[in-house]
Amino acid sequence: MREPHVASAAPTSKILELFDSDFISDPHPTLAKLREESPAHLVATPNGLKTWLVTRYEDAKALLTDPRVSKDMRVGYGLVPQNFADPEKQAHFQAQRGTRKQFATELSTTMLDSDPPDHTRLRKLVAKAFTMRQVEALRPRITELVTELLDAIEDRDEVDLMDALSFPVPFTVICWLLGVPPEDRDKFRRWSNLLTSGQGSEEALDASQDMVGYLRALIADKRENPADDMLTALIEATDEGEKLDEIELISMAFLLLVAGHETTVNLLNTGTLALLTNPDQRALLAADAGLWDSAIDEFLRIDAPLANATWRFTLEPIRLGDVLIPKGEFITISLSAAGRDPKRYTDPDRVDITRKNSGHLAFGHGIHHCIGAPLARLEGRIVLGELFRRFPRxxxxxxxxELSWRPSFNLRGLASLPVRLR
Structure with missing residues (x-):
């Protein structure tokens, strides 16, 4: 087992550099050591920011609903300069500030990056457009799409499951929901990969501007030509006279587009990998299809598609055990580490699709619990169920x-998944 390179000093004495290629390939040994040593460690993100990495399940769950922790990035953005771990990157950020932001403002005005009462208003409006009825109505279309994609590879011996199935299904589904034309998928995939990398590169900055321009034009088209899709529903949604304004619409469309497929792609790939490397669990599913729902939750727990919850910062000092996190500093809640906490789960590194009451945090907890969780579960159940039924070998x-993992701070996902079909 690879020895995680964690400083032996107290967690507050040094900013840890964790996010190298070894950590991306397999973060769990390092996270286990961090979790055992202390409830929080100060670490540096790939783009040079320092953040407190929280690794224990009970702390993670509590902080996801703690009113002393904020997600209002209109305020959080102002804390960025003082929270750089790398002086050179801090200087670069300061030089760029005022001329070009690191991320288009129009992509940051979402319910994901807000606190009540703004969050309450935004979520109520989105909930009117994203209903369980709409999700369940997609079941036959998703099943048909999966059948078509599996038919297309049936005569092949080997495929990259990422390109053949795991990416096309969730991305096509979210494009259906938002009314995005099929011919735009390639550029959206590129933009999405850049924007979720966490690298803060010039290409990512350009991608954020390109995404804003595209979504602005798409919204304008939906205003002129309303359709039976979620974007039209978001435009028309009202609550006591309140509606989403232009910037909120752009930001919400972006959130649904990226969050609506990126994490599901990861779930499909890591779920497949879990079954291919745990033949006993695969045999259980082959014998009892009724286990699929609990299997999906186990895949979410064992390798959370969103490795780290999105940005939060402290409104006042917070103590976790022997660690005091100061006011005005960023907190990163490790959903990956929480999902394998031995104080919460028996034999946490073992895939067990019969595990009861896992209560995982992969979809978050509290007011920011993922609104798309039912859709992700539906896609996972259909895609993985059909894949292993059609290709039992x-x-x-x-x-x-030797598998390659995507270099992302927030996401935990394979870059590709080569498989043999027979």
């Missing part, structure tokens, strides 16, 4: 330790 075409 499915196997990895590349050794597990």
């Amino acid at each position: 499915l196997s990895l075409a590349t050794p597990k330790d």
Whole structure:
């Protein structure tokens, strides 16, 4: 087992550099050591910011609803300069500030980056457009899409499941919901990859501007040509006379587009990997299809598609055990680490699809619980169920330790998944 490079000093004495290629490939040994040593460690993100990484389940769950922690990034953005771990990157940020922001403002005005009462208003409006009835109505279309994609690879011996199935399904579904034309998928995939990398590169800055321009034009088209899709419903949604304004619409469309497919892609790939490397669990599912719902939750727990919850910062000092997190500093809640906390789960590193009451945090907790969770579960159930039914001899075409993982601070996902179909 790789020895995680964690400083032996007290967690507050040094900013840890964790996010190298080894950590991206397998973060769990390092997270386990961090979790055992202390409830929080000061770490540096890939783009040079310092943040307190919280790794224990009970702390993670509590902080997800703690009123002393904010998600209002209109305020949080102002805390960025004082929270750089890297002086050179801090200087670069300060030089760029006022001329070009690191992320288009129009993409940051979402319920994900707000506190009540703004969050309450935004979520109520989105909930009017994103209903369980709409999600369940997609079941036959998703099943048909999966059948078509599996038919297309049926005669092949080997495929990259990412390109053949895991990416096309959730992305096509979210495009259906928002009314995005199929011909725009390639550029959206590129923009999304850049914007979720956490690298803060010039390409990512350009991608955020390109995304804003595209969504602005798409919204204008929906105003002129209303359709039976979620974007039209968001435009028309009202609550006691309140409506989403232009910037809120752009930001919400972006959130639904990216969050609506990125994490589900990861779930499909890591779920497949879990079954390919745990034949006993695969056999259980083959014998009892009624286990699929609990299996999906186990895949979410064992490798959370969103490795780290999105940005939060402290409104006042917060003590976790022997660690005092000061006011005005960023907190990163490790959903990956929380999902394998031995104080919450028996034998946490083992895939067990019969596990009861897992109560995982992969979809968050509290007011920011993922509104798209029912859709992700539905897609996971249909895609993985059909895949393993159609290809009972499915196997990895590349050794597990040679698989490539996406270099992202927030997401936990494979870059590709080569498989043999027979």
